[in-house]
Amino acid sequence: MALSSFFSSTRAVLSSAILLRVAFLLYGLAQDAFSPVKYTDIDYFVFTDAARSIARGQSPYARDTYRYTPLLAWLLYPTTWSGTWFSFGKVLFAVGDIVAGWMMYRILRTHQGLSQERALKYASIWLLNPMVATISTRGSSEGLLGVFVTALLWAALSRRIVLTGFFLGFAVHFKIYPFIYAASIVWWLDDKSNSSSSSSPISRTIKFLNAQRIGVALSSLLTFMGLNVVMYIAYGWPFLEHSYFYHLVRIDHRHNFSPYNTLLYMNSSPKASGVDHVSFLELERLAFIPQILLSAVIIPLVIAKKDLSSTMLAQTWAFVTFNKVCTSQYFLWYIMFLPYYLPDSVMMRSPRTGASLLVLWILGQAAWLQQGFQLEFNGESTFIPGLWISSILFFGINCTILGFVLRDIRTRGQSPLFGKRKR
Amino acid sequence: MKERITYIVQDPDAFSPEQLVVKGDSITLKKVQAAKEQRITVGLDELPTELRKSLEQWHELHIRWSSSIPYSASPPFTSRVTPGLHVFFTPLRDQPEGDLCNLLHLALGSELQCDSMSEASTKMPILSERFSMSASSQYYSYLDSLSNLVNFIQKRVCKSKACKESAEVLLSATYVDIDYDAISHAVVLSAFTATAPATGYWDETISVTSELQSTEVGVLTYEKNPDPEDIGFGGFLTVLGQDQAPKPTRFQTPTRHYPIPSDSANYKISFARPTGLHPTLSITFPSSHLTPPDSTCKLHTYLTLPSYLFVDKYQFNDALYLASNNLKSLRSIAGAADLEAPDWVTPEWGSAALFELAVPKSGDIEESSVEWNATIPLHLRYLPAADHSHTTVPAPWPVVFWACRAEEGTKMAVNPFDRLHLGYEALFGPRTRFMHISPIRSGGETDGLVEWIDVPVLDLKKSQWVEIGTIGTVIVAFIGLCWAMFGNAGGRKTNGGNAKEKKKQ
Numbered sequence: 001m002a003l004s005s006f007f008s009s010t011r012a013v014l015s016s017a018i019l020l021r022v023a024f025l026l027y028g029l030a031q032d033a034f035s036p037v038k039y040t041d042i043d044y045f046v047f048t049d050a051a052r053s054i055a056r057g058q059s060p061y062a063r064d065t066y067r068y069t070p071l072l073a074w075l076l077y078p079t080t081w082s083g084t085w086f087s088f089g090k091v092l093f094a095v096g097d098i099v100a101g102w103m104m105y106r107i108l109r110t111h112q113g114l115s116q117e118r119a120l121k122y123a124s125i126w127l128l129n130p131m132v133a134t135i136s137t138r139g140s141s142e143g144l145l146g147v148f149v150t151a152l153l154w155a156a157l158s159r160r161i162v163l164t165g166f167f168l169g170f171a172v173h174f175k176i177y178p179f180i181y182a183a184s185i186v187w188w189l190d191d192k193s194n195s196s197s198s199s200s201p202i203s204r205t206i207k208f209l210n211a212q213r214i215g216v217a218l219s220s221l222l223t224f225m226g227l228n229v230v231m232y233i234a235y236g237w238p239f240l241e242h243s244y245f246y247h248l249v250r251i252d253h254r255h256n257f258s259p260y261n262t263l264l265y266m267n268s269s270p271k272a273s274g275v276d277h278v279s280f281l282e283l284e285r286l287a288f289i290p291q292i293l294l295s296a297v298i299i300p301l302v303i304a305k306k307d308l309s310s311t312m313l314a315q316t317w318a319f320v321t322f323n324k325v326c327t328s329q330y331f332l333w334y335i336m337f338l339p340y341y342l343p344d345s346v347m348m349r350s351p352r353t354g355a356s357l358l359v360l361w362i363l364g365q366a367a368w369l370q371q372g373f374q375l376e377f378n379g380e381s382t383f384i385p386g387l388w389i390s391s392i393l394f395f396g397i398n399c400t401i402l403g404f405v406l407r408d409i410r411t412r413g414q415s416p417l418f419g420k421r422k423r
Numbered sequence: 424m425k426e427r428i429t430y431i432v433q434d435p436d437a438f439s440p441e442q443l444v445v446k447g448d449s450i451t452l453k454k455v456q457a458a459k460e461q462r463i464t465v466g467l468d469e470l471p472t473e474l475r476k477s478l479e480q481w482h483e484l485h486i487r488w489s490s491s492i493p494y495s496a497s498p499p500f501t502s503r504v505t506p507g508l509h510v511f512f513t514p515l516r517d518q519p520e521g522d523l524c525n526l527l528h529l530a531l532g533s534e535l536q537c538d539s540m541s542e543a544s545t546k547m548p549i550l551s552e553r554f555s556m557s558a559s560s561q562y563y564s565y566l567d568s569l570s571n572l573v574n575f576i577q578k579r580v581c582k583s584k585a586c587k588e589s590a591e592v593l594l595s596a597t598y599v600d601i602d603y604d605a606i607s608h609a610v611v612l613s614a615f616t617a618t619a620p621a622t623g624y625w626d627e628t629i630s631v632t633s634e635l636q637s638t639e640v641g642v643l644t645y646e647k648n649p650d651p652e653d654i655g656f657g658g659f660l661t662v663l664g665q666d667q668a669p670k671p672t673r674f675q676t677p678t679r680h681y682p683i684p685s686d687s688a689n690y691k692i693s694f695a696r697p698t699g700l701h702p703t704l705s706i707t708f709p710s711s712h713l714t715p716p717d718s719t720c721k722l723h724t725y726l727t728l729p730s731y732l733f734v735d736k737y738q739f740n741d742a743l744y745l746a747s748n749n750l751k752s753l754r755s756i757a758g759a760a761d762l763e764a765p766d767w768v769t770p771e772w773g774s775a776a777l778f779e780l781a782v783p784k785s786g787d788i789e790e791s792s793v794e795w796n797a798t799i800p801l802h803l804r805y806l807p808a809a810d811h812s813h814t815t816v817p818a819p820w821p822v823v824f825w826a827c828r829a830e831e832g833t834k835m836a837v838n839p840f841d842r843l844h845l846g847y848e849a850l851f852g853p854r855t856r857f858m859h860i861s862p863i864r865s866g867g868e869t870d871g872l873v874e875w876i877d878v879p880v881l882d883l884k885k886s887q888w889v890e891i892g893t894i895g896t897v898i899v900a901f902i903g904l905c906w907a908m909f910g911n912a913g914g915r916k917t918n919g920g921n922a923k924e925k926k927k928q
Binding site: 034046254294406410 | 698
């Protein structure tokens with residue numbers, strides 16, 4: 001079969017992935033040159049403006065809405081050179097995409113033992129995904145994040161401890177949310193020579209604090225704090241303010257996929273006189289509790305030792321789903337873990353389940369987008385019930401998918417530790 | 424206290440000197456069709472103490488108010504500002520700022536959005552460094568009527584009945600300027616009325632009152648043929664109590680705001696409906712009138728955007744995007760520029776933007792006598808949740824003018840009718856001449872020079888389930904996911920195999 005011979009060739013898949021991105025890049029250049037509606041992502045102008053600030057010897061935070069590490073602006077320094085170099089960042093992001101996809105393939109081959117053809121098929125979820133290719137060629141930095149996170153997973157699986165810590169620290173510096181992976185990686189790093197007879201809490205603690213765990217903790221902390229100190233010395237308070245604190249205190253009032261969005265708008269807006277609105281506890285302030293409990297505590301503790309890469313998928317999915325702000329580029333954060341989870345998943349064992357969940361996920365977004373369009377462009381007040389109901393529905397759908405994933409990983413063959421505890 | 428009253432006769436042919444009768448200390452006008460400017464200069468020591476004290480806290484303070492009712496301008500009163508209340512001021516150096524918000528609330532209305540002027544005001548951008556006449560800060564609020572000010576003047580300023588009566592003039596004024604500066608130590612209040620209320624002509628007697636030191640009345644007609652840089656007038660001047668008859672006069676003066684040659688040039692403002700959260704402001708001209716009056720002239724629009732409306736300055740970097748909107752460039756933007764903040768966390772009054780507009784190429788004009796459109800994409804901030812689904816907010820019309828090079832910029836200040844501190848002059852060099860295009864309502868609509876935008880807001884009437892629903896859903900989902908991890912493997916989402924496994928356990 002033509003298709004199977006296609007997927008049996010690494011060269012064919014990789015060159016298709018490259019061609020896809022080259023085509024998108026060129027198309028984007030053409031659209032930008034001839035149409036007032038730009039292909040290039042607005043964020044890309046933010047990054048490149050920040051790079052220009054740096055080139056002028058200023059702080060990247062001179063550009064409004066630049067809320068990233070200065071490293072990103074430095075990475076894009078060549079975009080300040082001249083005409084065609086402006087696209088350098090997009091090329092960099094697209095190359096990052098390919099590298100991430102290739103690493104996925106390697107992880108599937110080496111650590112999950114998939115055949116070349118199956119590994120290529122699953123890596124193509126990333127490599128040949130038009131959504132992924134569009135996002136990076138439009139100049140969104142999520143693609144670059146894919147490289148770091150995939151490299152983190154690869155380093156962890158190959159037990160390259162210092163490298164794991166380095167990528168972890170770097171990824172957290174770059175985008176904060178990868179801190180959730182610290183829990184799963186650390187928990188997963190058991191001593192392989194497992195003579196599990198110790199029982200006293202002290203000896204178990206000592207056993208828990210093995211060299212690998214301490215190594216990851218130290219190297220990630222060093223990388224993270226090292227980068228922060230350097231950036232703080234170079235750019236001072238604005239660095240901390242824009243790349244960290246802003247993300248911690250921000251309340252994004254503009255409508256987004258988060259289930260909390262309507263509530264946040266409602267409770268943060270000043271009360272008009274005469275309107276008797278009782279918000280009993282402002283419980284939305286506690287939204288981080290279920291989010292962090294699930295993504296950084298419960299999920300890693302329960303399933304990390306069974307399957308690290310699938311655990312990271314579940315963690316990310318939980319983190320994004322329970323987040324107070326959620327836009328569609330966040331979906332990329334968990335899509336990059338799908339290739340590892342899917343091969344042995346209930347979604348592939350029962351294609352009907354898989355297909356239904358996928359359709360539900362798409363329909364949930366479509367319903368929300370339709371309501372969002374009615375608000376944004378037709379000026380209909382769809383906040384309640386339209387947007388609220390559809391964000392709650394989408395939240396429910398994501399939780400259902402997550403439930404399937406979690407149960408799937410959990411029942412996938414008991415690890416010695418959990419088998420023991422159950423008995 | 425001094426008073427100067429100027430009538431600009433609208434139709435010189437319909438006017439004769441017999442319509443003016445001077446008798447003793449008074450002058451009577453008989454059915455004079457004219458625009459009228461009344462200017463009163465009050466020394467600071469003639470004002471009540473509390474008002475004097477609050478004024479003395481400023482280096483300069485300029486208030487500009489314009490009605491939203493369309494009017495046709497008569498030279499020399501051709502300058503325009505966006506309808507509403509504009510405040511331009513400079514604080515005294517080395518002194519804490521006075522409580523200007525309090526003064527505004529007191530004099531103009533408590534509904535003005537102004538908690539602290541240092542937060543509510545924005546700094547004026549000065550593109551032309553040498554143009555030092557500009558105030559440093561700006562504040563604006565849409566304000567429909569000056570009835571509060573009239574009340575304030577009558578209750579707190581007036582000492583005589585005549586004063587109280589003349590304060591009523593402000594209610595029918597087209598625009599009102601109030602100027603104070605620390606150097607002249609005086610307050611100048613000018614009220615311009617484009618046409619006489621009710622009848623359309625002035626039938627009135629002006630007499631000297633005891634409060635006034637002098638009253639000068641001019642009845643002038645605009646004469647079109649002096650130097651191209653100047654405007655000229657002929658007519659009669661009368662100093663009440665001094666002149667026995669109107670004294671003929673003729674003079675010419677350089678002017679900052681020059682009348683536009685073709686009086687039929689005009690523009691309309693509209694928003695593409697539905698406006699959604701991204702209203703696009705459209706400025707429509709009959710394209711046949713868009714020939715620059717002079718080769719140095721560039722077409723501009725100055726937008727005064729209340730905080731709920733804003734432009735994203737980064738959108739206007741792209742030449743194709745600008746061209747597709749018939750814009751040349753965003754020349755200046757100042758004020759609340761946060762692209763994400765909702766209205767209720769924006770302390771500034773809003774922002775002001777100056778755009779240069781593209782004009783049709785001379786070839787295009789002949790081919791099409793259709794309209795020429797320039798569009799400016801705007802964005803709305805989220806407004807507070809309310810007990811209705813939409814909150815209606817005013818979007819006052821921007822002003823549109825040609826900015827041209829003038830030979831004798833510095834002499835413009837000698838013009839007795841010179842009007843400064845309109846917000847946009849500071850963005851040009853001193854040798855700039857402004858030629859304003861008149862806004863007109865497209866027929867039928869009764870509203871003035873202001874568009875009303877319905878902004879969708881969260882409707883609190885429908886919101887009783889949101890809090891409990893959201894939190895309930897999150898809790899249920901959290902418990903469900905915990906169940907998926909800790910519960911029996913044969914939970915809700917069981918397939919056959921797992922159920923068997925469970926039985927074995």
